[in-house]
Amino acid sequence: MAALRPISSLSSLAGRTAVVTGASSGLGRSIALRLARLGAYVVCADLSPVSRDASLVPTHELIVSNGGSGAFAEVNVTDLASIEAAIALAVAASPRARLDIMVNNAGTIGHQADAPNLGIHTEQPAFAQNVFNVNLMGVWNGTHAAVRQMLTQEPEKLPADEDVDVRLGDPEVEGQDGPRGSRGSIVNMGSIHGMVGGPSEAAYSASKAGVINLTRTVAIDYAKDRIAANVVCPGYCAINMGSKPTDPEIAARRLTPWPHRGAARDVANAVIYLVRDAPWVTGSVLAVDGGTTAD
Numbered sequence: 001m002a003a004l005r006p007i008s009s010l011s012s013l014a015g016r017t018a019v020v021t022g023a024s025s026g027l028g029r030s031i032a033l034r035l036a037r038l039g040a041y042v043v044c045a046d047l048s049p050v051s052r053d054a055s056l057v058p059t060h061e062l063i064v065s066n067g068g069s070g071a072f073a074e075v076n077v078t079d080l081a082s083i084e085a086a087i088a089l090a091v092a093a094s095p096r097a098r099l100d101i102m103v104n105n106a107g108t109i110g111h112q113a114d115a116p117n118l119g120i121h122t123e124q125p126a127f128a129q130n131v132f133n134v135n136l137m138g139v140w141n142g143t144h145a146a147v148r149q150m151l152t153q154e155p156e157k158l159p160a161d162e163d164v165d166v167r168l169g170d171p172e173v174e175g176q177d178g179p180r181g182s183r184g185s186i187v188n189m190g191s192i193h194g195m196v197g198g199p200s201e202a203a204y205s206a207s208k209a210g211v212i213n214l215t216r217t218v219a220i221d222y223a224k225d226r227i228a229a230n231v232v233c234p235g236y237c238a239i240n241m242g243s244k245p246t247d248p249e250i251a252a253r254r255l256t257p258w259p260h261r262g263a264a265r266d267v268a269n270a271v272i273y274l275v276r277d278a279p280w281v282t283g284s285v286l287a288v289d290g291g292t293t294a295d
C-alpha cells in the first residue's frame, strides 16, 4: 500500500475528538474514516461494529490499523444513555476533555422491508414510528447530549481560524473582531427528501424535514455559545441505504443533473468543510446532491 501523504497543520484535526453515529456502514463509515485520516480521535458509534457488508473490516479497526485513533461504541441512537456513553468515551480520549465534533448520521431507510410502500396509505404505523424514532428522535438525542457536553467546554479555534495571512490581505482576525473559536460543531444528516418530497417516503421525508428544523433551531439557540449546528442533505448516492436495492421504478424517478451519482466521500467532504473549515457557518442546510434540488 502506498504511504499516506502528510497532512498540513492547517488541515489537521489532530487533538480533536468526534463521535459519528451509524459509523459501521455507508456514509457514516466514510465520514469516520475521513475524520480519522485528518487526525481526529473518532468514536465509531453503531448498533454493531460489523458493517452491512460483513466482508469489510470494522471501521474502528481500519482506523487503528492505519495509524489513526478511535474506538467502537455500541449505540442505539433511540437510547439517550448509550449516546451519552459514546460521548464520554470521546471526552476521556481528548487531551482537553472535549467533544469537538458530533455527527448524527445514523438513519433508517424509508422503504418497508416486508411490503411495498406505494404511499402513506400503505405505510404501516409501526414502520413509520420506527422511522421517526431512529431518524428524528435519534438526532434529537445526539444533539441534546452533544450540546450538554459542549456547553461545558471553552471555545477553541478551528484550523480555519489559524489560517490568517495578513500579507495576502486577510484581515487580522483577532484584532478585528475579538477572539475566535468554537465550543464544538454538530452535523446532522438530513436528506434532500427533507427539503422536497420523496416519492413514497412519507415517514422518511417527514423525519428528515424534522431534522432540518431541529438543527436550525439549535443553531439559533446556541450561536451565542459558539456551538455550530448544520445539516448535510445528501441526494441520490451510488450507495443504497439499508440492505435492499432501491426499487427500479423508484430509482428511475431519482434524477441527478450531474452525470453521475454521489459517492460517500462527497458527503464526507461536506462534513469536513463544516467541522474544520467553516467556523462561522451555522444553521445551514447543505445539499450534496449533484444539483437535484436546484432543478
Ligand SMILES: NC(=O)c1ccc[n+]([C@@H]2O[C@H](COP(=O)([O-])OP(=O)(O)OC[C@H]3O[C@@H](n4cnc5c(N)ncnc54)[C@H](O)[C@@H]3O)[C@@H](O)[C@H]2O)c1
Binding pocket: 021, 022, 023, 024, 025, 026, 027, 028, 045, 046, 047, 048, 052, 075, 076, 077, 078, 105, 106, 107, 108, 134, 138, 189, 190, 191, 192, 233, 234, 235, 236, 237, 238, 239, 240, 241, 242, 243
Ligand atoms: N445513501 C444515500 O443515498 C442517502 C441519501 C440521503 C440521506 N442519507 C442519510 O445518510 C445517513 C446514512 O445513510 P447510509 O446510506 O450510510 O445508510 P446505511 O444503511 O448504509 O448505514 C446506516 C448505519 O446506521 C446504523 N443505524 C441504523 N439504526 C441505528 C440505530 N438505531 N442506532 C445506531 N445506529 C443505527 C446502521 O447499523 C448502519 O451502520 C442516514 O441518515 C440517511 O438517511 C443517505
